[in-house]
Amino acid sequence: MREESMANETVGFIGVGLMGHGMARNIVEKGYPLTVMGHRNRGPIDDLVKRGAVEAKTPREVAAQSSIVFLCVTGSREVEALVRGSDGLAAGFKPGAIIVDCSTSDPNSTIALASELAASGVGYADAPLGGTPVQAAEGKLSAMIGATDEVFARIRPVVETWAGKIVHIGGVGDGHRMKLLNNFVSLGYAAIYAEALTLAGKVGITPETFDSVIRGGRMDCGFYQTFMGYTIEGNREAHKFTLSNCLKDLTYLESMADTARVLNPVGNAVKNSFALAVNAGGAGPEDYVPHLPVYVGRANGIDMTPGKLRAKP
Structure with a gap:
């Protein structure tokens, strides 16, 4: 063939x-x-x-x-x-x-x-x-x-x-529909990770401690590992998918939900997390999905740059 x-x-x-x-x-x-x-x-x-x-x-x-x-x-x-x-x-x-x-x-x-x-x-x-x-x-x-x-x-x-x-x-069209659903799931995880890491930092739990519990457990997955490659290892290129493209895809998801007349509150919440990041300076060609915690942290008054948070003495 x-x-x-x-x-x-x-x-x-x-x-x-x-x-x-x-x-x-x-x-x-x-x-x-x-x-x-x-x-x-x-x-x-x-x-x-x-x-x-x-x-x-x-x-x-x-x-x-x-x-x-x-x-x-x-x-x-x-x-x-x-x-x-x-x-x-x-x-x-x-x-x-x-x-x-x-x-x-x-x-x-x-x-x-x-x-x-x-x-x-x-x-x-x-x-x-x-x-x-x-x-x-x-x-x-x-x-x-x-x-x-x-x-x-x-x-x-x-x-x-x-x-x-x-x-x-x-x-025709079903491939793009499935891709938007796939990205909704993955980017939904990203938004949850970013918010959870920020909340953890606010209550005194470091990203390293957070990761030691999640990694290797039932909530671990390949996406989690590449997402955490920046927060834990400082690897800016751990997952090279831009925040701007994330927002674009979630906007398409919203349009698909509107056409299907489906309530999409979680999708809109995830979209708004990425909109926050893009509008706060994360619109560049080297601002990638694992950098989301930095922008969510900044909105909550905490610096989530890798290495900034330390364990309590």
């Missing part, structure tokens, strides 16, 4: 950032013809070109050279601009092409774009990601895919180059 797919598919990739670079590298190294779009950060582009990729200047050029185009950008606003722009993907696609949106996007936007493109014979899949940049480079990400059975069958061999776990969630 892989050899047949490689013979028939040409792949485009837009968004070779923290996650996208590793994904695109696996695609080209595992034999697929790859076209990537230029970016102001030349490092990943130059690396991919050295490995055999071809560089294009516009989304339209990428579409004209590709039967499947992967997008790995910030969210729906960026995806819509890439598709609908005057020199966008829609202007360059041939009938039978497919877009695979690996961003975390608003399902309402995803469904609207898929409907527009279907009129031109272009397929659509949403394939948001689970994992880290390290797993992207290793080809061990997870992908939750929303697509028709036909589209899923075509894109799966390419997705297998960078994903170790692939789940066909359902139709």
Whole structure:
């Protein structure tokens, strides 16, 4: 199946950032013809070109050279601009092409774009990601895919180059719906951890003592360990997912809940925790989810910077 797919598919990739670079590298190294779009950060582009990729200047050029185009950008606003722009993907696609949106996007936007493109014979899949940049480079990400059975069958061999776990969630939009639910759970934990650590500090319990109880117990998990990598070890890059992207995803979750007419009080509380952080100075490209306790602590008059809190004498 892989050899047949490689013979028939040409792949485009837009968004070779923290996650996208590793994904695109696996695609080209595992034999697929790859076209990537230029970016102001030349490092990943130059690396991919050295490995055999071809560089294009516009989304339209990428579409004209590709039967499947992967997008790995910030969210729906960026995806819509890439598709609908005057020199966008829609202007360059041939009938039978497919877009695979690996961003975390608003399902309402995803469904609207898929409907527009279907009129031109272009397929659509949403394939948001689970994992880290390290797993992207290793080809061990997870992908939750929303697509028709036909589209899923075509894109799966390419997705297998960078994903170790692939789940066909359902139709178009369902991948993005599941990703928002996944992020709601993980970011909900982050908000709880941040508030619990702050309260612990206020009553004289250090992060190290808090961690000694949670770690290895029933409430321990992989997300907890990467989240605490900053508070306990001072590793600013323990989990490179920005606070701004967290807030964006929780805003999409709110929109999804509104569309479904579902009460979402916990989701809104989690969103407000991240809104507090972003509006208090955590909107930068290197302000990541494990830094949330610093902002929650600051709002409560306590410095949660790693190493600042000491045990009682």
